[in-house]
Amino acid sequence: MPRAADVRNMFDRIVGRYDLLNRLLSGGRDRAWRRALRRAVAERKPAAGLDLCCGTGDVALELSRSVPGLELLVAADFSRPMCREAARKFSRAGHSPHTCCADGLLLPFADRSFDFVSVAFGVRNFEDPGSGLREIARVLRPGGMAAILEFAPPHSRLLKALYKPYLSLAVPLAGKLVSGDSGAYRYLASSIQSFLTPEKMTECLLEAGFQHPRAQKLTLGVTCLYTALR
Numbered sequence: 001m002p003r004a005a006d007v008r009n010m011f012d013r014i015v016g017r018y019d020l021l022n023r024l025l026s027g028g029r030d031r032a033w034r035r036a037l038r039r040a041v042a043e044r045k046p047a048a049g050l051d052l053c054c055g056t057g058d059v060a061l062e063l064s065r066s067v068p069g070l071e072l073l074v075a076a077d078f079s080r081p082m083c084r085e086a087a088r089k090f091s092r093a094g095h096s097p098h099t100c101c102a103d104g105l106l107l108p109f110a111d112r113s114f115d116f117v118s119v120a121f122g123v124r125n126f127e128d129p130g131s132g133l134r135e136i137a138r139v140l141r142p143g144g145m146a147a148i149l150e151f152a153p154p155h156s157r158l159l160k161a162l163y164k165p166y167l168s169l170a171v172p173l174a175g176k177l178v179s180g181d182s183g184a185y186r187y188l189a190s191s192i193q194s195f196l197t198p199e200k201m202t203e204c205l206l207e208a209g210f211q212h213p214r215a216q217k218l219t220l221g222v223t224c225l226y227t228a229l230r
């Protein structure tokens with residue numbers, strides 16, 4: 001598993017071109033993945049939520065614009081430059097999630113604070129994903145929902161054959177050309193390839209105290225939306 005300090009330094013470095021590379025490397029699909037997460041959250045009609053590992057704030061913005069009745073939204077990340085960028089984006093858009101610099105493994109919130117916690121592409125970066133999931137469970141109210149987007153290793157032989165060179169060659173090259181940081185994008189590729197399968201992730205959610213975990217495959221299964229109830 002990655003060391004937290006290395007992960008934080010890496011995200012501190014790539015914040016400037018982070019959004020552009022997201023759009024480019026996902027072929028624009030990242031927007032559809034965030035919308036799928038927002039739809040799952042909106043169904044629960046939550047009043048208070050936490051978007052953990054908020055990065056530059058795209059998920060929090062999507063939630064604060066389009067979840068009716070949402071009164072409190074906190075966007076948290078342990079990278080200060082990411083939090084600053086998210087806060088700038090929120091104020092430009094005239095929306096008001098609160099930003100908070102915090103470690104997902106040690107959240108500064110009381111037990112049972114939120115109706116949902118969303119995490120998009122963050123759990124893969126936790127030094128200890130199991131303890132991150134337990135911490136998310138701790139801050140959720142009974143019946144509250146975790147909504148987690150994460151990459152998944154592809155299933156089909158054909159997709160695996162196409163995906164491997166894309167991850168190991170094209171992703172680091174694009175990272176180098178666009179953000180000047182091939183190392184960060186090599187890490188992205190290797191962390192995707194070594195992350196938990198949907199079956200294993202579902203087991204981890206149960207072990208962390210969640211109920212009714214569901215895994216919805218998106219874009220041929222390269223990304224998965226996990227939902228689970230506290």
Ligand SMILES: C[S@@+](CC[C@H](N)C(=O)[O-])C[C@H]1O[C@@H](n2cnc3c(N)ncnc32)[C@H](O)[C@@H]1O
Pocket residue numbers: 004007008011022052053054055056057058059076077078079082102103104105119120121122125126127
């Ligand atoms: C791949 S980015 C995802 C950002 C955003 N959710 C999105 O969908 O674009 C992962 C983010 O998780 C944050 N992160 C990783 N580990 C964390 C931790 N232990 N606590 C808080 N934030 C963390 C990083 O700083 C980074 O901004």
